[in-house]
Amino acid sequence: MTKPHAACLIGWPAAHSRSPLIHHYWLRTLGIEGGYNIEAVPPEGFAEFVLHLSTHGFVGANVTIPHKERALALSKPDARALSVGAANTLWYEGGELRSTNTDIEGFINNLDACAPGWDTASDALVLGAGGASRAVVFGLIERGIQRVHLANRTVDRARALADQFGANVHPVGWDAIGDLLPRAGLLVNTTSLGMHGQPALELDAGRLPSHAVVSDLVYVPLETPLLAAARTHGLKTADGLGMLLHQAVRGFELWFGRRPEVTSELRDLVEADLTKV
Numbered sequence: 602m603t604k605p606h607a608a609c610l611i612g613w614p615a616a617h618s619r620s621p622l623i624h625h626y627w628l629r630t631l632g633i634e635g636g637y638n639i640e641a642v643p644p645e646g647f648a649e650f651v652l653h654l655s656t657h658g659f660v661g662a663n664v665t666i667p668h669k670e671r672a673l674a675l676s677k678p679d680a681r682a683l684s685v686g687a688a689n690t691l692w693y694e695g696g697e698l699r700s701t702n703t704d705i706e707g708f709i710n711n712l713d714a715c716a717p718g719w720d721t722a723s724d725a726l727v728l729g730a731g732g733a734s735r736a737v738v739f740g741l742i743e744r745g746i747q748r749v750h751l752a753n754r755t756v757d758r759a760r761a762l763a764d765q766f767g768a769n770v771h772p773v774g775w776d777a778i779g780d781l782l783p784r785a786g787l788l789v790n791t792t793s794l795g796m797h798g799q800p801a802l803e804l805d806a807g808r809l810p811s812h813a814v815v816s817d818l819v820y821v822p823l824e825t826p827l828l829a830a831a832r833t834h835g836l837k838t839a840d841g842l843g844m845l846l847h848q849a850v851r852g853f854e855l856w857f858g859r860r861p862e863v864t865s866e867l868r869d870l871v872e873a874d875l876t877k878v
């Protein structure tokens with residue numbers, strides 16, 4: 602008898618994660634015999650663990666802090682992982698260990714689900730220039746958004762990102778945000794501002810056009826002050842939990858061979874878990 606397929610999340614320390622809840626839900630509802638474990642692997646043991654992933658009993662893995670850059674270096678990455686400079690999903694293809702970054706499709710597919718037509722915006726305003734921002738900017742450029750204004754407290758980081766992604770990305774300082782709001786058809790917060798325990802994101806959502814869509818990658822709290830303000834002004838929103846659920850789809854498909862759906866039942870399940878914290 603063959604052992605059921607299993608995947609895992611590799612991190613250090615073993616952080617509390619919603620990924621097992623998400624993948625167990627899909628395994629259960631699709632009737633697939635399989636598993637998804639959390640594996641706490643310290644940096645010094647990461648290479649051995651990843652290079653012998655199948656020996657450890659896994660058909661693939663998610664990778665989280667602090668291993669995402671090493672995961673890229675130890676596998677054969679696709680164009681997405683290379684562009685973001687970090688891999689979050691590993692799988693075997695013809696015996697070879699491959700990697701990708703599913704944050705890009707997580708972000709884009711969540712927008713498509715929550716705010717169809719969002720991509721008619723000619724100007725997007727992205728706040729932040731860290732790792733999450735790279736995935737967002739890649740997705741927006743790939744989707745054909747003409748101008749991506751990239752505002753960051755440290756403007757040099759925004760410039761570096763613009764240098765990588767080309768002429769459609771316009772780096773600006775944090776103080777330029779107010780003037781850009783009236784023409785932003787899409788506003789995305791990729792910074793930690795507004796997250797539980799972090800400073801607030803000071804921004805007047807009322808200055809956005811009435812057709813604007815607002816997306817926040819922060820999901821604790823689920824409704825960030827930015828999303829709450831956007832809703833007050835009647836704007837469409839896409840939240841961080843939606844992105845988290847959508848980014849998990851591809852890994853599951855690669856490991857277990859079926860493309861799962863992000864259902865409202867799954868969302869309710871994870872939402873209930875978030876409110877436990």
Ligand code: ATR
Nearest residue numbers: 729730731732733734753754755758791792793800
């Ligand atoms: P991630 O990989 O999650 O994107 P990161 O690489 O640490 O995390 O990036 C965090 C982002 O939040 C950065 O854009 C950071 O701005 P700096 O590049 O200037 O550090 C932004 N950020 C964090 N705290 C902030 C604050 N108080 N005000 C403005 N931006 C902030």
